[in-house]
Amino acid sequence: MRRWLTLLAAFLTAATMGVLAAPGAAHADANVVGGTRAAQGEFPFMVRLSMGCGGALYSPNLVLTAAHCVGRTGANSSITATLGVVDLNSSSRITRKSNYVYRAPGYTGSGKDWALIRLSSPVNGVATLPITTTTAYDSGTFTIAGWGAATEGGSQQRYLLKATVPFVSDATCNSRSMYNGEIIATDEICAGYTSGGVDTCQGDSGGPMFRRNASDAWVQVGIVSWGDGCARPNKPGVYTQVSYFASSIAAAATSLGG
Template identity: 80%
Template sequence: MARWRRFLGAAAAALTVASMGTLMQASPASAADDGPQQVVGGTTATQGEFPFMVRLSMGCGGALYSSTLVLTAAHCVSGTGTNTSITATIGVVDLQSSSRVTRKSNYVYRAPGYNGNGKDWALIRLASPVTGYATLPIATTTAYDTGTFTIAGWGAASEGGGQQRYLRKATVPFVSDATCNSSSMYNGQIIASNEICAGYAAGGVDTCQGDSGGPMFRRNASNAWVQVGIVSWGDGCARPNKPGVYTQVSFFASTIASAAASLGG
């Protein structure tokens, strides 16, 4: 069964910036099904390589949309409203680094109409701005929704594994909607209008549990990073013919921008 790529279970409640950090992806399933997901088959990122990466204390990832907003997955949050319980860790590869920057949340905005089937995005507003770190622009057209993408996170490095201390990265190729929805892959489960698949038919490289909400991104025509996806779900991690499934950011770009403006970001 498909599983969200949020890190759940006994460790989730105790997740702290000092102890957790592996890239993982999740799929729509019950907590009982959830296995650890991280960037499987990747390598450790270098300090400063992806300054927009954010680790969230509930066991998810995210990206700096602005100095006060983090873009993540809807399934990582409980709903829209005041929320002061989330800690965001920013600016480091090593979650235990003394130079890490942390901010508490003060509000969460979850995609309107989210019910666990598509629309998997949310914005977390930070209690105070972070400065000196690059934000990650989102794709506003489908121009960059194909090709080769970069994924990164602190989720599990293998299916069922633990969260990572150091940020990991990998590259994955685009998989067409038709291929991803074929009987050999997800057999019609993909929402073609607003989800993107990426991965290798042979498996081996993928996001995993703990990577949910993190960005999938690539270079644009100006060689700058642009976010095209949000880690959402998948069947296990890095299994053959089971690519990762990501929220298609370009489809929601205008709605995300409007929500960000309403939050002052």
């Protein structure tokens, strides 16, 4: 089952925990499968969104997330962003309400899975996560992180988990043993192990996949988008390929004042 098709169940589960679930999560319930707990301050740019998705702080007043996590482009004050902590219940957490959502033009549920959420006021003093503008970093080993489910069908998590996953080529990901041609090569990038066991999951949707660049700084290369189940063999995670949309994301960010 597609991870984002089990969104309603994830929302209800998260609601009972007092944590808003992940609308439109692209992996079966909400958390990094096979991960370990992140250290406080390790990934300061990580954002938890109240609809149950993840995101990354693109600029002090913008969060980059997935299009399937949000509704249409326009004014929106219903989303709460939580950041600055590993523990979502921490008293030192930072929160901001949204005031506008920009969803990728032409998004219809396949490809183009990115969106920007503008915050009501900037978050100063917290590191942002730059996006890659080149394909140079679209291979190798990536880091994933989120508050999604730690097992397929599991519950949303209180603590941020992290893991590493290897790049999977478009040809391999589109092979009959994996996604059999479902991957949009220009728009999407795959990452995961043939044997499964490590993956993002529903509730991690919209969160970043990132790696170190030539200057040893974090750079975002993917956005958690979808997958069949969580951490299944031959079913790697599918991520929005940020390098392909970098100029469109930057232009939208500029238009939003970010």
